Amino acid sequence: MSEQDKKQIDAATGVEVNAHEWDGIQELNTPLPRWWLWSFYACIVFALGYVVVYPAIPFRHSASAGTLGWTSRGELKKELASAEIARAATVKALADTPIEAIDPKSPLMRAAVEGGKAAFKVNCVQCHGSGAAGSKGYPNLNDDDWLWGGNLKEIHATLEHGIRQPGDDATRISQMPAFGRDQLLTAAQIQDVVSYVRLVSRQDPATASAQQGAKLFADNCAVCHGTDAKGNRTLGAPNLTDPIWLYGGDRASLTATVTNARAGVMPAWGQRLDPVTVKMLAAYVHSLGGGE
CATH class of the missing domain: 1.10.760.10 (Cytochrome c-like domain)
Structure with missing residues (x-):
């Protein structure tokens, strides 16, 4: 029997049937389209050319340089x-x-x-x-x-x-006293000062504590913050009458500030x-x- 006679031909399509099968299912031996084959061959040729012209082949400690000498780092x-x-x-x-x-x-x-x-x-x-x-x-x-x-x-x-x-001899420098830590004011006096600051910043109404704090402020704080508590940029003393606070304007934050002082740092760029x-x-x- 000739090879041609051994081939199985699908009756519906006239295409050769592959000899192998899976669970009784066989597939047609349909040839790939010519356009696809030529595209595939062209890709192979392109890849070979790319490997020669550009860096592409990895070695242990380097890679192929390519005939053009091009590199992404160079670009x-x-x-x-x-x-x-x-x-x-x-x-x-x-x-x-x-x-x-x-x-x-x-x-x-x-x-x-x-x-x-x-x-x-x-x-x-x-x-x-x-x-x-x-x-x-x-x-x-x-x-x-x-x-x-x-x-x-x-x-x-x-x-x-x-x-x-x-x-840096020209760095911005300001030094606020730690009124509580250094025992410059008592805890009660610090609360009076805080009451006054919250009054001038329009957070609390006038109280006896704020009235007492006004005198303490004038004696201890006005030299930097000004008699009107609006601050002094030459000394880096903040305005205490507006609603903007670097460390917080609530009573607890103000108490901590007056007690221990603040001394933030920024790099000299x-x-x-x-x-x-x-x-x-x-x-x-x-x-x-x-x-x-």
Whole structure:
């Protein structure tokens, strides 16, 4: 019997049937479409060519270099170099111009704000939050309440020299006495001072305790916070008459503040970042809405 005679042909389609079967089911030996075969062969040829031209074969400690010498790292290096050239003029202009002298509506200021936004995400969100709203002990940078001043020059100085940073002679320094811990006031007197602060901040009504606290405030606190309790930016003393509180304005938080004092710290970014980046940070912080 010839091979042709051994072949089983499906009566319905006229196509050869494969000899194997599964549970009585057989499949047709239908040839693949020619277009699919030629596409498959083309892919094989392309893959062989790619392996030769581009880095593709992994070795133990390296990989094939490819005849073109192309690498993704090389492309990235070129793109970074191009970007550096493109921003060089902007960086130079920022370096040469005092921050307060930059026109707020100029392209240079817009570039500074965008650069500062990126730098803020890397360096500042850990304390001030991604939206710069801050948290207890870390100021909200979106409002218009500033310990050391909120114009561009003052923000830049705060960023550059930090707050209470050793090794920087121009760092922002303020020192609030620990009235309770150092026994400058009694516990009862501290409560009177707290009553007065809550009165001037319009949280509590006038009381005998607040009246007594007014005299204690004048004798012990007005030298920094002012006789009107509106603070002094030269000394970093906060305004106590508004509803904005760095450590909380409730009685318990105010009692803790007066008793033990507060002494927050911020890095002197001038020691960690280049001068242009510090300027860009100042521009971004100023642009958030609370800058003066």
